[in-house]
Amino acid sequence: xxxxxxxxxxxxxxxxxxxxxxxxxxxxxxxxxxxxxxxxxxxxxxxxxxxxxxxxxxxxxxxxxxxxxxxxxxxxxxxxxxxxxxxxxxxxxxxxxxxxxxxxxxxxxxxxxxxxxxxxxxxxxxxxxxxxxxxxxxxxxxxxxxxxxxxxxxxxxxxxxxxxxxxxxxxxxxxxxxxxxxxxxxxxxxxxxxxxxxxxxxxxxxxxxxxxxxxxxxxxxxxxxxxxxxxxxxxxxxxxxxxxxxxxxxxxxxxxxxxxxxxxxxxxxxxxxxxxxxxxxxxxxxxxxxxxxxxxxxxxxxxxxxxxxxxxxxxxxxxxxxxxxxxxxxxxxxxxxxxxxxxxxxxxxxxxxxxxx
Numbered sequence: 320x321x322x323x324x325x326x327x328x329x330x331x332x333x334x335x336x337x338x339x340x341x342x343x344x345x346x347x348x349x350x351x352x353x354x355x356x357x358x359x360x361x362x363x364x365x366x367x368x369x370x371x372x373x374x375x376x377x378x379x380x381x382x383x384x385x386x387x388x389x390x391x392x393x394x395x396x397x398x399x400x401x402x403x404x405x406x407x408x409x410x411x412x413x414x415x416x417x418x419x420x421x422x423x424x425x426x427x428x429x430x431x432x433x434x435x436x437x438x439x440x441x442x443x444x445x446x447x448x449x450x451x452x453x454x455x456x457x458x459x460x461x462x463x464x465x466x467x468x469x470x471x472x473x474x475x476x477x478x479x480x481x482x483x484x485x486x487x488x489x490x491x492x493x494x495x496x497x498x499x500x501x502x503x504x505x506x507x508x509x510x511x512x513x514x515x516x517x518x519x520x521x522x523x524x525x526x527x528x529x530x531x532x533x534x535x536x537x538x539x540x541x542x543x544x545x546x547x548x549x550x551x552x553x554x555x556x557x558x559x560x561x562x563x564x565x566x567x568x569x570x571x572x573x574x575x576x577x578x579x580x581x582x583x584x585x586x587x588x589x590x591x592x593x594x595x596x597x598x599x600x601x602x603x604x605x606x607x608x609x610x611x612x613x614x615x616x617x618x619x620x621x622x623x624x625x626x627x628x629x630x631x632x633x634x635x636x637x638x639x640x641x642x643x644x645x646x647x648x649x650x651x652x653x654x655x656x657x658x659x660x661x662x663x664x665x666x667x668x669x670x671x672x673x674x675x676x
Contacts, residue, residue, distance in 0.1 A: 339620035342613050346627035350400075353631045353638075357396045358388065360638045395531040398539075399634040402528075402596050405543045405588040407629020408550055410603025411610075411621050415557035416581045417487055420611075423603040424589035426494045427582055428471030431501035433593040434524070436467020441519050442508045460523065461535065461594040465542075468590035471497055476582060485578045525650030526599035528637050539591040546588040547626055553577055553584075554618035561616065599652050601659025602629050608666045632658075 406424065413422040424430065440463035475497060479490035509520060556577035559567035564574050589603070606629045607621060614620050636654040643649055 335615045335617065336620075339614040339617070339624070342610070343620070343624055343627065346624055346631065350627055350631045350634075353634045354396055354400070357399070357634050357638055358392050361387070361392060361641055390533075391531075394533050394536055395528050395637070396634060397536050398528050398531040398595065399637050400630040401536070401539065401543050402592040402599070403602060403630040403633025404547055404626035405592040405629075406599065406602040406633070407606040407625040408547060408622055409585040409589040409592075410629075411607040411618070411625040412550060412553070412557070412581045412585050413603070414607050415553075415560065415618055415621075416578060417491065418561060420608060421604070424585050425498070425603075426491060427585055428475045428494050428497050428501075429468040429586055429589045429593060430598065431494075431498040432471025433464040433468035433590060434598065435471075435501040435505055436463040436465070437523050437594075437597075438505050438508045438520060439463055439467070441516050441523070442512045458534075458538070461538070465590050465594035468593060469586055471501070472582065472586035472590070476579075483575060485575060485582075487578070490582075522650060523597040524652070526597035526652035526655075527640075527648070527650045528596055529648060530595075535595045539595050542587045542591040546584040550581075550584055551619070551622045553581055554622055557581070557618040558616075597650075597652065599633070599655055601655045601663065602633060605659045605663050605666070606632065608663070612666070612669075 409424040409429075410422070413424055413426055414420055416422070417426065437460050440460045444459050444463075475490055475493050476485065478493045479486050509517065512520060556567065556572045556574070559570045559572045560574065560577065562570075567574050567577075592599075606625050610621055610624050610628060614624065633651070633655070636658065637651050640649040640651045640654050643654075
C-alpha cells in the first residue's frame with residue numbers, strides 16, 4: 320500500500336516533461352509581457368499608449384522620444400534581460416555542481432573578487448597614469464570588477480585542484496576564506512575613501528541598471544551569451560553528479576570537464592553581470608529554487624527556465640525601482656533583496672513542512 324501511494328505521489332517522467340514544457344511557454348509569455356511593460360515605464364512620461372498612438376497616426380516618435388526609447392530604455396531592457404538570465408543560470412549551475420541548494424555564484428569567488436576590484440578602482444583609480452586612465456575612461460570600475468572576479472575564481476580553482484582533480488569541498492572552504500580576505504581588504508579601502516567615493520561604493524554594492532548603455536551591453540554580451548547558449552549542454556553531467564561523482568563517472572560522465580566548464584562559465588557570466596550592474600542578490604539563489612518546486616530538479620529544463628525566469632524577475636524589479644520613488648530611482652539590489660528574502664524564507668519553511676505557519 321505504501322509503495323502504491325508513493326508511486327501515485329511521484330510524478331512520472333512524462334508528466335514532469337509536460338509540466339516543464341508548459342512552464343517554459345508560460346515563462347516566455349511572462350518575459351514578453353514584462354519586456355513590453357518595461358519599455359513604457361520610466362520617469363520621462365513616455366508611455367506605451369503614447370508611442371502606439373504616435374506610430375498609428377503616422378506622426379512617428381519625436382526626437383526626444385526616440386532618444387528615450389533607443390538610448391535609455393532599450394539598452395536598459397537588454398541589460399536587464401542579459402544580467403538576470405546570467406545570474407539565475409549561474410546559480411542553477413553552482414547548485415547543481417555543489418549539490419547544494421544554497422550555492423550561488425559567490426561561492427567561486429566572483430562576488431568577492433569583483434567587489435574588491437570595484438573598490439580598488441573607485442578609491443585608487445585617481446592614482447593611475449593619465450594615459451591609462453584616458454584609455455579605460457568611464458569603464459574603469461566594470462573592467463576592474465570583471466578582472467577581480469576572474470582572478471579570484473582562477474585562484475580558487477588552482478587551490479582546489481590537485482593532480483587534475485578539483486575538490487568541490489576545498490573550493491567551498493577556500494571561497495569562504497577568500498571572501499573574508501576580500502572583505503578585510505575592502506574594509507581598509509573604505510576606511511581610506513572620501514565622502515564621494517563612499518557614495519559611489521554604496522551605490523555600486525546595491526546594484527543598478529541606471530548606467531546601462533549599448534557600449535556596456537556590447538562588452539558583456541560576448542561573455543554572457545555563450546554561457547547561456549552552451550550551459551544546457553552540461554545538463555546531463557549535472558544530473559549525473561546528483562548521484563555522486565563515482566556514480567557519474569560510471570555513467571560515462573567526464574566529471575572534471577563538467578566541473579571545469581561550469582566554474583569557468585559562471586566566472587564569465589556572473590563576473591560580467593556583476594561588473595556592469597554591481598551587486599544584485601538573491602536572483603541566483605531564489606530562481607532555481609522556485610523552478611525546482613515547479614518542474615523538478617532535471618537540469619535539462621532547469622537551466623533554460625532559470626534564464627527565462629531570472630531575466631523576467633530582474634526586469635520586473637528594475638521597473639519597480641524606477642517608479643516606486645519616481646522621479647528618483649532605488650538601487651535594484653534593494654528591490655531584489657526585499658522580494659527575494661521573504662520568498663527564500665517561504666521556500667525553506669515549505670521544504671521543512673512548515674509552509675502553513
